[in-house]
Amino acid sequence: MMPPVLAETEETRDGNLFDIHPYRLLWRFFQYARPYRGWVVAALALLPLSALLQLWQPLLIQQAIDHHLLPAQPDGFGWLLVWFLLLIIGQFVVGYLQSAVNTLLGQRLVRDMRRALFAHLLRLDAAFFARNASGRLTNRISNDSEAVSQMISAGMINLLGDLLLLFGIAVSMLLLSPRLSLVTLVSLPFIVLGTLYITRRMRNIQRRGRLLQARMAGHLTEEVEGRETIRLFHSQDKNRVAYDRMNRAYLETTLEANFFEALQFSFIDATSTVVIALLFWYGGALQGDAGMSIGVVVAFIDYIRRLFFPIREISSKFTTMQSAITALERIFALLDTEAAITDQPGVHPLPAPVRGEIVFQQVSFRYDSEPVLKQIDLSIAPGQRVAVVGPTGAGKSSLIKLLNRTYEPQQGSICLDGVDLRRVPLTQLRRLVGMVQQETFLFAGTVAENIHLGDPGITLEQVRQAAEETGAMAFIQSLPQGLHSPLAERGVNLSAGQRQLLGITRVLAFQPRILVMDEATSSVDTLSERLIQEAVERLMAGRTSLIIAHRLSTILHADRIIVLSGGAIVEQGSHSELMLRDGLYARLYALQFAEKGGESC
C-alpha cells in the first residue's frame, strides 16, 4: 500500500540499478529472512507446483481431443475430467497460498526491518538528529521499508516463478511437437522485443507522469501556504499560467501513456492471434505427420496465450525491484550510521547511594568547528545549587547537556562521584540526571502517561504524589478525566505555564539525584509563575542542581552563580559578591532580572 504522491522528494525518484551494488545489498537483506527460512522454502516450493498445475491443463485438453473427442472414445474421459477439475482447484489453492505466503514474508521482513531501524534511531545521538530532518528519517521507516516489502510480495519470488513458467512452456511445447515449436520460436524474438520495448516506454512515461504529479502537488502546497502573498501581490494569473503549464504537460504525458497502455494490451492480443494463425497454417502443411494432431494445435493455442503474461510481468517486476533496491540502499545507510554516544566496554554501575558530586575538568566542546565551551573547570558539591547565567550563545545549554551525555565533550572529563561519566552505564546516568527543558515536549497520550513515560517502576500513586508536590494536580484535576485526560497534539490545549509544570512533575516522578534545568523564558501569568517557582524549589530540595536561570528567585536561592560568556566562566560567586564586582553579572542582572521580580509585562 503506497501512500499517494504528494510531493517531489528524493524518494519519488528511482535510482539507477547499476550505480549501486545490488547483490551486496540483497545479500545483506536476505539475512533478515533467516528466521523465516520455513516460509521461504514454502514460497519457493510453491513455484514449480504452480507452474506444473498451469502447464498440465493444455496437455489434458490435447489428450481429450486426440484420444476421446475425435475418435469418439468415452472410456477414461471421466477420469480426465476429474483430473482437470483437480488441476483447476489445485491452481486456485496454490495461487491463493502463493500470494498469501509472499505477502506474509514481505510484511514480516519489513516488520523486523522497521524494528531494527527504530531501535537504531533510539541509539543515535542528538547531534545526528540535528543533522537529519525528521521527515527523512520517518520516510526510511515508513515508505522505504514499504517499497522493500513490495519487492518480496510482488517482485522477487514471482520473478522466479515467471522465469520458471516461461521455461516450462518452452519445454512442454518442445515435447509436444518440436516442429510447431519452431513456428513459435521464430516469432519469439519479435514478441519479447516488442513487449520489452512497450513496457520500457510505458515505464518512462509513467515515471514522467509521477514526477509531474508530484510537482503539481508541490506547487499546490506552496500556493496554499503562500496564499496571502499571492493575494497581496496579485500574482494569481502568473500562478495559474505556471500550474497550467504543468497540468498541460501532465495531460500530454497521460495521453501518451494511454496510447502505450492500449498498445500493450492490443499488441499481445494481436500477436498471439497471428502466431496462432501461423500455427494453423503450418499445422495444415504438416498434416499427416506423426506427432501432429488437432489436439496438439489446440494445446499450442493455449500455451501461446499463456506465454505473454510472464514476459510482460518480468519487465514490470524489474521496476519494483529497482525502486526497492534504492530504498534498501538508503535504509542500510541509516543502519550503518554509527551511534557516537554509547556504553563503552568496561562500564560499571555507580554504587548506591550516589552522592551527586560533579567535577568538570578542562572541558572543551564544539558542535562543528565553532568552539562552544572552552576549558571549563567546575566542581559542584553534593546537594549544591548552582545557577548559570549569561547572554544568549554563551554555551549555557551545551554545558548542562554534557551532564547527561546528550553531547560528549571533545576534551576534558566530567566526573560524577569521582567516576568519569563515560564509565557509567548510559541508562543509569540518565536516570540519575533529571533534565527539565525550556519547552516541555508532550506526547500524544494521557497526562499520566506523559509523566511516567511508560515506566512500569513509577506507579500511578507516585505520579499523583509528584503532581501534588509540584502543584500540577490543581489544573490536572480540572481536566475532564483528571490524570487520564488525553492531551491534544503536543499539549496545545494547555497553557505555557501548565506545560512547564508537567515537565517539572515528570522529572520529579523519576526521582533523579541530580537536576539540570533550562528555565523557560516564555512569560506566564503571575499565579503560574509562583506555582512554577514553588515546584522548582521542591524539585531542587536535596539534589545537586545546575540551572540556567531566567527567574529572579532562582538566582537569589542559588548557592553559587556562574556567569558564562563566550564559552568560558567569566565570573562566579554568590549574588551579592557578584553585584559588588559590577561586571557582566551586574549588567545582566539589571537588564534581565531586576525589574521582573516574577512579574512580566
Added chain:
Amino acid sequence: MVERAPSTPPLRWRLRHILPYYRENLWGFVVGFLLLAATSATAALIPYLMKLATDALAQPQQGQSLSWTVGLLIVVAVSNALLRIRSRTHIFAIGRHVEYALRRSYHAKLLSLDAAFFNRSKTGDLVARGNTDVLAVRMFIGPGFLQVANTAMVYAVTLPVMIALNPTLTFLALLPFPIILGLTRLLTTRLYRLSRAVADRFGLFSGFVQEAVAGMAVVRAHAREEDWQGRFADEVQEIYTAQMRHTRLQSLFGPLVLLAGGAGIWIILLVGGQEVMAGQLTVGDFVAFAGYLAILVWPTVGFGWILTVLQRGLAALERIGQVLDTEPFALLPATDAAPPATGQRGVLRVHGLHFAHHEPILQGIDLVLQPGSFIGLAGRIGSGKSTLLHCLARLYAVPVGTVFLDDQDLLAIPELALRQRVALAQQESFLFSATIRENMVLGHPDATEEAIWQAAEMACFAEEIRRFPNQLDTLVGERGITLSGGQRQRLALARALLMDPDVLLLDDIFSSVDARTEAKILDNIHVLADSRRRTILLVCHRTAALHRAECIYLLEQGKIVAQGRHAALMATSALYLGLHQQMARHEALESLQ
C-alpha cells in the same frame, strides 16, 4: 470523510460539477461507443475463425479454405488491435481532458478563496483533494465509462454468437459468471474498506514515528528507549495485522478469476465433450467456446471492479465539490472612481471597525491616515495589531462602510487596483522556492532591472544580493530556507516597495534585522513618506521605529487606547511606558552578545 450520507442526494446533483463535461463531450462518448462496438465485433470474429480453422484442420483433405481462414484471422486480429487502440485512447482521452479541466478549475478556485476558508482547512487535505481525488474522478469518467460500455458491448456481441452455436452449452458455460460478478463486487468493496484501514493504520504509524523522532531527546533523557521500542513494535504489529487482513482477501482475487475461467472450460469439456463424441458438435465449436469464454472473463471481472471505482469517484467528487462550491467573501460592485492625483492619494480612513474570529478581536477602531505620514502601531501581543493590518489589506472580510481608501469603500475597489495601491510586508512573509528576482517581481512582473535594484537598495538588501554568486538569480529554496531570517524580511520588504504602493503596511519587519540596518531602512522609508507622499503604517516591536513615528496608535484589546508621539505617550500612558521598557531591555540584552 463521509462515504454515504444518510439520505443520498439525487445523482444529477452529485454529478453537477462534471455534468457540463459530459455534455461538452457528448459526441466524443458516442464515437467512443461506436468504436467499442466495432472492437467487440472484430473480437467476437476471432474465436469463430479459429473454429473454422480447427474444423478445416480436422478434415482429412483441406483445400484453399484453411489458407483463407488463416489470412482472414491475421487481418481480423490486426484490425481488432487497431480498433482497440483507437477506442481505448479515444475514451481515456475524454477522462484525461476532464481531469485536466477539473484540476484547472480546482486550482483557480483555491486561488480565489480567502483566509476564512483556509483557516478551517488543512494544507495536506486541500492538496490531496486537488490530486488524489481528481484522479479518482478521472477513473470514474474514463475507465468507468469504458468498462461499463465495454462489458455491455462484449456481451451484446458475443452472447448471440454463442447461443447460435449452442444454447445449452452457452447457458452451462456461463453458470460461474454471475458468481464471479457477485464475488468481485463483494471483494472489491470489502477490499476497498480494508485497504483504507491499511492506509489509516499507515497514517497513524507515520504519525507515531514522527512524534517519536521529534520527542527522541525526552525519551533518551529519561532512558525510556526500551518502552518506546515496545510501543513501536506494537504499532508495527498493528500494520502487519491490517495488511494481512487485506492480503487474505486480496489473494483470493486473481486465483478466483482463473478458477472461474477454468470452471467454464471444464463445463465445456464435460458437456461439449459428450456432444462432440456424439457427433453433434465439432472440435472447432469446442475451440470457439473456449475462446468466447476467455473474451468474457475479464469484462465480467472488470464490471464488478468498476462499481467500486464509480462509488469511490462519487465520494471524491463530493470532496472536490465542497471546495468548488465555496465562495470568497462578497465585494461591493466595483466603483471604478479615478483615484486622486499623486500626492493626495493614499488617504486611509477606518470608521468603527469591528472584527471577530471566534472571539472579538477589533472593537471599534477609528483612525485616519494621511498621505505622507509615517504612523506607528504599538500594543501587546494579541492586542489586534496584525488583524488590523490584515483588515486594511482586505485579507479579512471587513464590514461594508468601515474602511475607506481615498473615500472609496475598500470592498468596492477591484482586486488588481487594490493590490497596486496597498502593499503589506509581514514578519514572516512567504517566499517561493524560486530566484530572488522572481520573488521580488511577484506583484510587478515587468519591473525594470533598475527598479528592482532600487527597491533592494531601499530595503538594504542590495549589498548582500551583490555578494551572491548568481546575484538576483540566486535560488532561495523552499520558503526561502537558504536566506537568513533578516534577509527574508528584507526581501519581503523590497518586494512590497517594488509595488510602489500608495499605502504601505509593515508588520514587525525588523525582528530579525540588526539595529544599524534597521536605522538605515527607517531612514529610507521616511524619505518615501516625505518626498513621495506615501502613507506608511508600521507595527513596531522595537524602540527605534517608535521614536521615529509621527504618530503612534496604542492598541489594547482591540481598541485604540492612546495616540500621540513617543515623548507624549511616555508621559501619559503607563501601558506604553511598560511596553517601551520591555523592548529597550530586550534590545540591550541583544547588544550584550
